Amino acid sequence: MDQSLAINQYLTINFDNQPVRFTLDGKVSVIDVIKVLCDPDRPFTLWEKIKSKHPEILAYCEDYLFEKGEAIPVVDGKGWEKLWMLLPFYMAC
Numbered sequence: 001m002d003q004s005l006a007i008n009q010y011l012t013i014n015f016d017n018q019p020v021r022f023t024l025d026g027k028v029s030v031i032d033v034i035k036v037l038c039d040p041d042r043p044f045t046l047w048e049k050i051k052s053k054h055p056e057i058l059a060y061c062e063d064y065l066f067e068k069g070e071a072i073p074v075v076d077g078k079g080w081e082k083l084w085m086l087l088p089f090y091m092a093c
Contacts, residue, residue: 010066021066027074030061030083038091046090047073050083057082 011022018040020032034043051058060079063071075083 007067008065010064021072023064023074027062027064027076028080029064029066030073030075032072033080033083034087037087050086050090054086057086 009024011024012019013022014020015036018032018036020036021029030047031043034046039046057079060075060082061073064074065071
């Protein structure tokens with residue numbers, strides 16, 4: 001089996017009944033955080049806006065395969081700090 005296609009293990013924590021996925025080493029799903037904090041209906045659209053206006057955030061991201069399908073970006077603690085500073089500018093979008 002190709003290791004790049006293997007589904008990784010993860011932990012889910014619910015915040016206000018919204019699931020947020022974490023890798024076992026503590027990285028958090030960017031898309032889940034955006035859903036909970038900013039835009040539950042269009043998290044991928046908002047993430048695209050953030051990436052295009054602040055491409056430096058990608059230095060803190062890596063893709064993680066939580067389930068079958070597309071890998072989701074995750075960030076570690078330092079990446080979370082950077083993302084946390086950017087999110088207030090997009091909460092009203």
